[in-house]
Amino acid sequence: MKKNDVLELVSQELLPALDKEIQRTRELEKWSQHGGRKPVLPSNAEREHKALADLAMTPWLGLIPRVSAQQLKVDGVYSPDRSDESLALFWGPWQTNNMGTLQHTVHRSALSFGMGFVSAVPGDRGAVFRAYSTAQMLPVYQDPVHDEFPMFALRMETLPNGDRMLFLLDETTEHILSVEKRTDKWAYITLSDHNVGVCPVVRYAEEIDTEGRSPGEIERLVTVGSRINKTVYDRLLTQHYNSWKVRTATGLDDTMSDSEAEQLKMKLRQNDILTGGEGVSFGTLAETALDPFVKAKESDLEDISAVSQTPMSALGKMVNVGNDGVAETKSGLRAKTRLRQDSFGASHVQLLRLASHIEGRKADSEDFTIEAHWKTLDIDLLAQEADAYGKMAGMLGVPVEKLWEKFSTISKPEAQSWARYREDHPTADEITARSIAGQLESAL
Known part of the structure; x- marks a missing residue:
């Protein structure tokens, strides 16, 4: 592509689409790391209410992709038609790029945000792999469901001063651009040829549909996560204001001014003993029970467990059941794990076939009998x-x-x-x- 074509494509189409993905990813990161959005408070909320809303935030939704990712680890490849020696050569780029560790990052990213990406370009020691999230890379497919490789992919790096470096990969070239934050000024810097023959980016999709969409595990659970935050906030609010008996007194001297009555009330403490003269009577108002709030939270967690096919034991609740019951509670997670292994395994093998193509091993790059082996x-x-x-x-x-x-x-x-x-x-x-x-x- 020519320079002007690259600038127009990136500025008018790709970067706005990437910015939307960045915004979506950052919002999901809040749910994963900090508990998401705070409960809605009235405009006149006091400082204590705001502090309680902060305390109500728990990153439950980040636990779901972590539990799923912990079930996934590739430790080799197999083919009925290949010897162990030839498979070792096919497996080589996996080891030189430390994919034994990097795979966990890729799995978590794809499970959390719907997709993850790994690029492979020629390097001094053969193919070089780099992993990216949906906040860093936007691939564009002609057919997002069936195409093995994208037409092109836009990658972004943000510099400390806020300026952005943009890298557009196509079938043969990497174009490098920059955007100044202060002036929004665009510049085409340079290009470099990788000559791979395809846009060298492999997609890891959590669960792609027929329209190429893959929302990820966190996005499906945002509504339930909001409900949990509201339930916990209500419980903290009740615990803070209404979790003890309120003592009442009637018939006290009603000649006091409002300010004097307020001062008297401020002097009373939980362990004070109240006394009074003739006509004064005392009583109590019962505290608000916290059990309903606790049960409501457990119900919300059960919803998360059902929707995400995650055992309740992974969410902190131990169930006293026998071996058959334990196996049944894990059946959904096992079924989900097998589905992820099919999807991610195909992507891992695609990445290794791409590496074989880059390193000139034509037979390996065209071998579709090879499968990933999951530990x-x-x-x-x-x-x-x-x-x-x-x-x-x-x-x-x-x-x-x-x-x-x-x-x-x-x-x-x-x-x-x-x-x-x-x-x-x-x-x-x-x-x-x-x-x-x-x-x-x-x-x-």
Whole structure:
């Protein structure tokens, strides 16, 4: 693209769209890190009310993507048609770019804000990966659902003085621009060729729909998060003003002025003993119970648990149930985790195929049989499946090789590698059986 075309595209279309994404992302960050929006207060709210509203903020919604991300860790790739040596070469860029750690950042970003992005460009040691959030990068797709790579992607960096550096990536070039904050003056600085042949950005989508939208886990829960903040604020308000008995007195001297009565009231403390003369009677007003507010908050947390498929135990509530009950409470999270593994796993392999293309390994870049292998982090589920399938093998005589691929915690390529290893390394009994079978066959 020509300089003027780049300036017009970025200033008129891409940067306004990126600014909207930045605003949306920053708002979701408030919910993730600080608890979101404060409860609505009246215009004449006192300082104590505002302080209580601050205390009501709890970042519940940030917990949901963290719990989901903690279930996700890629530790290798597998293919039924590839040797371990060739897969090690395919896996190399993952290790040189420290993706073992960086993947957690990418997963959390995609789960929190709907999408995350990783770019891959040529470097001194091969492909170089960089991770970005929706507040840093805006890719544009011709078909946002089916296209593997975007047409172009705009990346932004904000300098300490508020000026912005903009980087527009297309199929062959990175264009560098700047915008001065004070004057809003645009400048085209330079360009550099990467010559990858595609816009080298890989998208990680939390749960994309048929229109290319992916809202993320936090955005779905903002309404419930607002409700929790209001419930907690109401409880704090009640706790602050009405959580103790109020003592009353009638028949006191009514000749005092309002200011004198106010001074007398100020002198009374919670542990004061009240006395009076003839015609004075004392009583109490009951305190407001806090239990309804506590139960209301628990109800809101149950809504978050149901909508996000997150066990209540992850939200701080322990439920006294047996092993079957525990497994049932985790079933939704496990189903969600498998869905994320399909989506993020495809993106990880796409990134590694892009790296292979950059490094000149054509066969690797065109191999669509390779799959990401996810490390088993749910030990309880693995133990349950091992126990169930072990009983099928022992009690029903089902060959164990036929059961390996049924494990949801073990990938199909890994089960196939087990079968190959079993074939290449028979047990002593199998060697003896094969020998006897060979002798019988020769005798016949």
